[in-house]
Amino acid sequence: xxxxxxxxxxxxxxxxxxxxxxxxxxxxxxxxxxxGEGPADxxxxxxxxxxxxxGLINLHNHIYSALSRGVSLPQYSPTNFxxxxxxxxxxxxxxLTKELVSLSARGTYYECIKNGVTTIFDHHASFATxxxxxxxxxxxxxxxxxxxxxxxxxxxxxxxxxxxxALEENLEFIExxxxxxxxxxxxxxxxxxxxxxxxxxxxxxxxxxxxxxxTHFHLSEGVEDELAAKQLNTSPLKRxxxxxxxxxxxxxxxxxxxxxxxxxxxKQTGSALIHNPQSNMSNAVGYCPVSKFLDHGIxxxxxxxxxxxxxxETARIASLMMRHQHGDPQTGWVEPxxxxxxxxxxxxxxxxxxxxxxxxxxxxxDLILLDYVPFTPLHGDNLYSHLHFGMNGAMVSxxxxxxxxxxxxxxxxxxxxxxxxxxxxxxxxxxxxxxxx
Numbered sequence: 213x214x215x216x217x218x219x220x221x222x223x224x225x226x227x228x229x230x231x232x233x234x235x236x237x238x239x240x241x242x243x244x245x246x247x248g249e250g251p252a253d254x255x256x257x258x259x260x261x262x263x264x265x266x267g268l269i270n271l272h273n274h275i276y277s278a279l280s281r282g283v284s285l286p287q288y289s290p291t292n293f294x295x296x297x298x299x300x301x302x303x304x305x306x307x308l309t310k311e312l313v314s315l316s317a318r319g320t321y322y323e324c325i326k327n328g329v330t331t332i333f334d335h336h337a338s339f340a341t342x343x344x345x346x347x348x349x350x351x352x353x354x355x356x357x358x359x360x361x362x363x364x365x366x367x368x369x370x371x372x373x374x375x376x377x378a379l380e381e382n383l384e385f386i387e388x389x390x391x392x393x394x395x396x397x398x399x400x401x402x403x404x405x406x407x408x409x410x411x412x413x414x415x416x417x418x419x420x421x422x423x424x425x426x427t428h429f430h431l432s433e434g435v436e437d438e439l440a441a442k443q444l445n446t447s448p449l450k451r452x453x454x455x456x457x458x459x460x461x462x463x464x465x466x467x468x469x470x471x472x473x474x475x476x477x478x479k480q481t482g483s484a485l486i487h488n489p490q491s492n493m494s495n496a497v498g499y500c501p502v503s504k505f506l507d508h509g510i511x512x513x514x515x516x517x518x519x520x521x522x523x524x525e526t527a528r529i530a531s532l533m534m535r536h537q538h539g540d541p542q543t544g545w546v547e548p549x550x551x552x553x554x555x556x557x558x559x560x561x562x563x564x565x566x567x568x569x570x571x572x573x574x575x576x577x578d579l580i581l582l583d584y585v586p587f588t589p590l591h592g593d594n595l596y597s598h599l600h601f602g603m604n605g606a607m608v609s610x611x612x613x614x615x616x617x618x619x620x621x622x623x624x625x626x627x628x629x630x631x632x633x634x635x636x637x638x639x640x641x642x643x644x645x646x647x648x649x
Contacts, residue, residue: 213237213615216249218259218581221595222571223266223553229592235264237577240395240615245573259581259610263590266569267330267578267613268523269556272428272465272486272515275334275349278316279640280304285648293434293497301337302369307646308338310348315636317349321356322627323521327605328580330613331359331560331568333463333515335402335428339370342377346385350397357618357626359395359578361563363402363428366417368410375413378402379420386425395576396614398563403429403457406448407440411455418455426461426563427452431485432474433466434497449474458483461563465515467505468498475508484511484559487551489530491517499537502530502547513559514551522605527552531600549596581610 213236220230222245234250236243244250280300290296308316313336324332338345346362353360364381382401389399401421403409406429421427429452432438437448444451449470452458460482467485470478478485487500505512516526527548534544557569567575584607590598611619618626 213255213257214250214253215257215259215264217261218264219261220245220264220571221592223592223595224570224572227592232261233264235571235577235579237615240577242571242573242575242577245571262581262609263584264571265328265580265582266553266557266571266575267580267611268328268552269331269560269569270324270329270516270521270523271333271463271484271513271556271559272488272517273320273332273334273521274336274518275317275320276305276308276313276337277301277518278319279312279636279643282640283644283647285644293495294436296495303647304643305337305365306339306370307643308340310338310341310344312639312643313338313341313345314348314352315632315639317352318356318627318632319636320518320521321352321358322624322629322632324358325356325611325618325624325626326608326622327521327523328582328608328611329358329521329523329605330578330580330611330618331361331564333361333400333428333560333563335363335365335430335465337365337367337404339374339378342374342381344381346381346399347388350385350389354396355626357613357616359397359560359564359613361398361400361428361560363400365402365404366413367404367408368413369404369408379413379417383420386422395564395566400426400428400461400463400563403427403452405430405433405437406451407437411451414451414455414457418457421457424461426459426463427457428463429457429465431464431467432469433492434495435469438469438471447471447474449477453477453481463513463559465517466492466497466500468492468500470501475504475510478505479508479510484513484555486513486515487530488515488517488519489526489533490519493529493533494519499533502534503538503543506547511555511559512547512551513555514548523552523556524599524604528600545600546596549599552599576613577615578613580608580612582607583609
């Protein structure tokens, strides 16, 4: 396949901009690119002068939350983060059947495709259906054509038996993905925040988890995590590090309420910190000190915590939050967009063993076309400004992953929209009734 007549923002090491460029694709990878029409090919696509960018990446998602949108629960009026968890999310995750898990995944992947997201890292929870839940999501991921790294949230909050099943679900899926060997699925070991995990459980994980497997864990999202750890004369991060569960290929999520010495410790582990700006504001849990993590040399990526699938909007909000928090209009112009277009691809590429997030020969053919018509100059040097002031996920008209079109002219090709809407709407109503009881 060859895509012609595209305005290509490569985001490669040199930041090349190819006006009226072409990309040739074979076996899911870019094999040739440049200016002009390029070589002859049996399958030619005219991009119509649209802007082409690499496919976007979400480093922290919650598929399980998808069917909660629009729910209104009686007597649910939370005044703090724990009440949000208990009244909404820990209510929801105990009601999800395998069918609901599949529908949640299908809806999430649909919105990923619509917003140009081609790779996600999901942190799943469905305690009514633990065994086989990651396989159900993986099946939806493959059907949709998205790359996914999956894990199941291990916690002790529902007792020893469900904790054991969550442990097994993680380990079995990690092995299943290892044996599968294809480049569209990966696995991490999921941990909820340390305040819902006992030392015995953490020790069991440490004993059973292979040294090369990374963890995907919530870290100091609310003050509750820190307060619980202080009773043990430690911090949430130090507890996890003590058991060897914070690794170079781990993802630490949120990181809002860290102690001063935790920054250097996180740097020593090699783990990355994933910032989720909209979710943090929505839950009123505080502000992630992005600048401090960066000053310590910690890689900071972007996720959404399930709040949205629009990663361009997420980067914009992260930028505004930095400026607001610092009281400095010069802060945050660059860092969030580097997270989106450099750090996210770097971390995902290491995890999947692929060149992701850039358009160059040898890279995965994950790309998007945007129907964006700027009335000021746009090129490689001022892309961040256009992302901040002009672009959003709704402008994505075409999405490709692994060299296959997932959406053309705003029509998703891999998911039946009408069936999704009909099935999910009916099941969501039943789910909401059950959550209200």
